[in-house]
Amino acid sequence: MAQDTPHKTRSIAIIGTGYVADFYMKSIRLYPDVDIVAAFDIDAERLSVFCAHWDVPAASSADELFAALPDDGLVLNLTNPDAHFAVSQACLLAGKHVYSEKPLAMRMTDADTLADLAVAHGLHLGAAPCSYLSQSAQTLWAAVRSDVAGKVRLAYAEIDDGYIRQAPYQHWKSESGAPWPAEDEFQVGCTMEHAGYYLTWLIQMFGPVRTVVAASAQLTGDGAAAHDLSIGTLFHTSGVVTRLTCSIIAPHNHEIRIVGDKGVLELDECWDNLAPVRFRKRMRIRRRLLESPLTRKLRLPEKLAHPVPAKGGSATMNFFLGPDQMLQSIAAGDDPKPAMDMALHVNEITLALQNAGEDSGALPMQTRCDPLPPQSWAAHLKGGAA
Ligand SMILES: NC(=O)c1ccc[n+]([C@@H]2O[C@H](COP(=O)([O-])OP(=O)(O)OC[C@H]3O[C@@H](n4cnc5c(N)ncnc54)[C@H](O)[C@@H]3O)[C@@H](O)[C@H]2O)c1
Known part of the structure; x- marks a missing residue:
């Protein structure tokens, strides 16, 4: 009809x-x-x-x-x-x-x-990426703004994707049959591909970054490949310091933890628009300091703020959140500058992380030491052979 x-x-x-x-x-x-x-x-x-x-x-x-x-x-x-x-x-x-x-x-x-x-x-x-507009990212930001964790000092965000070169990626195909472009991904580098998934969140919550102190390296693949590990420390203008790790080597971990004076906010997966946001209160029990083993789940009042497609590959993400917002801005005659400035800032930080190498801002060590021999009782391992 x-x-x-x-x-x-x-x-x-x-x-x-x-x-x-x-x-x-x-x-x-x-x-x-x-x-x-x-x-x-x-x-x-x-x-x-x-x-x-x-x-x-x-x-x-x-x-x-x-x-x-x-x-x-x-x-x-x-x-x-x-x-x-x-x-x-x-x-x-x-x-x-x-x-x-x-x-x-x-x-x-x-x-x-x-x-x-x-x-x-x-x-x-x-x-892209636009996952910072997702329900999970917006819930996390609302928790930060509502002071759930108290004054935020530090955040750790990880985008480790597993040892991708050993994955059966030759068999990965999109719905209409496009192969996963492995060689292109390896040559571009996992930081260029993935850092934005948390950078956008971190900038949204803690403001722009004034200094990046980073290192990156190529640990697998041949000479044509880009760095497949980067570790960056980001000094935000707000005073919050964040650490972002990207690799296609370490076991899959897409977790973010935000540390404040009252406890820790956490979320497990930036590629899931609906990932739950949890809070662990910090407490003293007798002579011990710990973050509570019990978590409090935090929700926005809206039941579901935007549509989410069925899981595709490793992601449950609405890729159209960003274009949708841009179309709305065009229709409303909004100033294009904020979205463009964000894209430029993310690009600049991403390039700094991807290309940091070993020497950018590094302090060369003057001292050396020999590797230590194992203790005699630790010389042989049982169950070590594959
Ligand atoms: N592969 C993923 O899982 C994934 C996920 C999220 C984002 N992305 C991003 O999406 C983008 C595309 O990645 P992909 O995985 O689809 O790569 P792809 O190689 O599968 O597809 C890219 C397509 O662009 C076409 N193309 C290249 N140059 C062109 C040009 N000048 N004019 C017209 N078409 C051209 C190619 O022929 C190809 O069909 C990249 O920026 C990537 O970072 C990829």
């Missing part, structure tokens, strides 16, 4: 129809007022499979896609990180608002160029 068909009032177009585009499609389908006017990919076969699977119109070029998109529409740039700059630049030059997958650009000078272009043309420019 016609009255059941929602009126499609908001237009988007997709450039890059690979692995992540299917995740976006599952999220976009939760917004019946959103019309996908065109999709384009330089890989014609992939474009055709994607468009047939999702019943989306294919464009034969980026220019054809731009022509199909109204001026108040939004381009989602879901291409590979190395293509982000050129694709976003083409969108802005065509007068189109852009929401880019992360990173905004692989070099800060390119990110700045995009921002200058967006300002000059009065366009919106933003970048």
Whole structure:
């Protein structure tokens, strides 16, 4: 029946129809007022499979896609990180608002160029990830603001993804059959790929970062691969200090713990929009100091603030929260600067973490010592052989 068909009032177009585009499609389908006017990919076969699977119109070029998109529409740039700059630049030059997958650009000078272009043309420019808009992140932030944990001093956020090179990733495929782009992921680096998932939360809660002290290293793979471990200490302007770890080596751990004067706020998974937020009160029991083994679950009054798609891969995330907010801002005539500034700041910090290496701000050690021999009673291990 016609009255059941929602009126499609908001237009988007997709450039890059690979692995992540299917995740976006599952999220976009939760917004019946959103019309996908065109999709384009330089890989014609992939474009055709994607468009047939999702019943989306294919464009034969980026220019054809731009022509199909109204001026108040939004381009989602879901291409590979190395293509982000050129694709976003083409969108802005065509007068189109852009929401880019992360990173905004692989070099800060390119990110700045995009921002200058967006300002000059009065366009919106933003970048994923948008999980900071999720129910879980907003609940955590509300808990921080409500002083549940008291004055916050420190936060530890981890995005360790397991020893990915030993995972059967050759078998990972998106819903419409795109393979997980392993080589691209290894060459771009897990920090470029993942740091934003917590950086956005940390900046949202504790303000911008004035100094990054970081180290990063490549511990697996060949010479073409990027650093696959980074550990950063972030000094926020608010005085809060946070530590962010990214690796594709250490066992999966996507936990955040926020330490305040009254106890610890915690959440287990930044890739789950509905992850519960818990509080552990700090207490003294006789001569001991401990965080309570019993946790208090914290909730917002709203039952569910936004739609969430069924679990896809390792994530339960609505990838359209960011584009949805940008479309609302465009329609309302809001100032594009805050979202753009956030994207630039996240890009700058991410690059600092990914590329820190061993020497940035490092203190070379002057002393050395020999490794110590084991104790005689600890020389042989039982059960050690695989
Ligand atoms: N793979 C994931 O799990 C995942 C999750 C979240 C975000 N992302 C991000 O999504 C983006 C895309 O990653 P992906 O996994 O979908 O990669 P992918 O390689 O599967 O897909 C990228 C697609 O972009 C196309 N493309 C490249 N350059 C283009 C250009 N100039 N014009 C048009 N199309 C072009 C490629 O042909 C390919 O089909 C990356 O920024 C990545 O960080 C990936």
